[in-house]
Amino acid sequence: MGGTAGAAGLDDLDDLGTTKLDLDAVPAHPVIELGEVHKTYGMDGTAVHALRGVSLSVPAGDYVAIMGASGSGKSTMMNIIGCLDVPTSGRYLLDGIEVEHLSDRQLALVRNRKIGFVFQSFNLLPRTTALDNVELPLVYAGVGTAERRRRARAALELVGLGDRVNHKPNELSGGQQQRVAVARALVTAPSLILADEPTGNLDSTSSADVMALFDRLHRAGRTIVLITHEHDIAEHAQRAIRLMDGRIVSDERNGARGWLSDRNSAQHGSAS
């Protein structure tokens, strides 16, 4: 299936009924807008400052890699961007919605409508077919059975697993499982696809498959944020943001192959 066909298929997925929040506001704003975001864990004495004032703007259609060593705050950043956690202070607008004061219930709704997650460990429901796994976010969105089926099948076709709809996760390879997860992430036509080390558990061939999928989604106009520590994965992105000790230390944009690794080694030299 080609990129253009995929784009048409995805646009089909773009009506999700009404919600209590006004989630379908005009998309004239950036998908992600972080302003001086701080995140502190624990009490005063033993407080851990995971994020120390992060500001970032990601426009629609962008393809961003967030990089950093472990402890740099990239997991915290992913949790906050993914609305799994709220910042201690600062502003976060996801698709124009102020997220920091939302209730638990509203956060769940935002996650369901606005974000498609892809995790390092796939996080598919065990003993559940690929089709049912992909349908899951639609179930929580309140989409009817027939419509759900149709969209889930379309999403699985899109990731090239049209012939595996009734396989359970333990009957699929790692790469296939991650492609099911990608299908699940895009079945609700979210504003943002958020992938946390999507190739961390995959061999190089499967990694290439999954990254090719992300590239295609990007060409189809999806907004993608990748969290990774691997340069060759980050190279697929158009923009690389480096985190260190809870702060953004670099934010570069380039499309050429090899741009990141060069800069990286250069930066390593200057930093040490």
Next chain:
Amino acid sequence: MRIREVFRFALAGLRANKLRSALTTLGILIGVGAVILLVAVGKGSGAQVQANINKLGTNLLTVSRQAGGFGQRASRNTGTQSSVASLTTADAQALLDPTNAPDVLSSSPVVTASPTATFSGATHQIAQLVGSVPTYFSATNWELAEGSLISDDDVTQARKVIVIGQTVATDLFGTTDPVGRQLQINSVPYTVEGVLKAKGSTGLNDADDFAVAPLTTVQNSLTGFGSLNQIVVEAKSAAATTPAQDEITSILTARHHLAATASPDFRVLNQQSLLATSDSTTHTFTVLLGAVAAISLVVGGIGITNIMLVTVTERTREIGIRKALGAPRAAILGQFLIEAVLLSLIGGALGVIAGLVGTRFTVAGVKPVIVPASIALAFAVSALIGLFFGSFPANRAAKLHPIQALRHE
């Protein structure tokens, strides 16, 4: 999101661990089954006691002698007829007074003996030989199987006739028809007039090891003309037993010249009050059995909590995934609550079936009687138990933080 979908998830959760679900269900099954069965057994044993009492006659009052005031033992030992300690045929006659005792239908003087009877070589000790008058039969609910009952003539002329119970008939006569035959009691020949219908056993005693002969005959040849053993009184209706009891007491108190304060030398036993007493006894018994069963139901409920806690811990990651994908707290709560309630409802339904099957058998000699209310109650309680004992684990699942839940291994 619809409740139907949450329901589907809950069912899938139960199916994922069939053995565990089955065992948890078993706990509730046993609890509900036990409640239904044990309450039925309690009710059955109550009904059995009632039936036994009814066999003796429902409108029945028995007047018997009782150790009264001082000096009674001495007077009895000397054999003198004192003012205490005897019931006479005249007493029995006096109870038939329609003005002083309007609620009395019949009054039958009774003497009892336990003699050995023989018939052509066969010997049988009759557990109870009653000497009485014809009204005795109707008062004590005895019915005739064949032949005829004792008549008033038999009593006045002290004829040597006898009516025997089924046990006596089979022991002495075997297959021969006893009516018209003669059996010997203390070398005195008695002609068998009739055979009584079987009453069956009343607890430990065989009610059919029994015979009735005319009062005068038994007094002549066996007991002598001392005090009667009992006066059996039949009231006009079940409701009349209490006034009849009062009437009997006042008549006999007057006849025995007892001071109002003295303890009476007789005792009136009211079958109705006996029924009421046994009723309350078996009620207590039933409640006790039900309580024991209810405890097992609660234990089954704790089993549900236990299993659901394990399930929630085991499926923490699944909960995390669902939450990350946008499941609201209510959906997670609903899913695990429905799982718990389904476990207890399925257990409850199977328990009802098990209870109903169990009550078809005789348990410890008692034919259980199903109490419909106990079925409804046990089933409703099992559903509530699922809600109550399932809410804690379900709530714990719903409150899980998605990040922590996703990190859970």
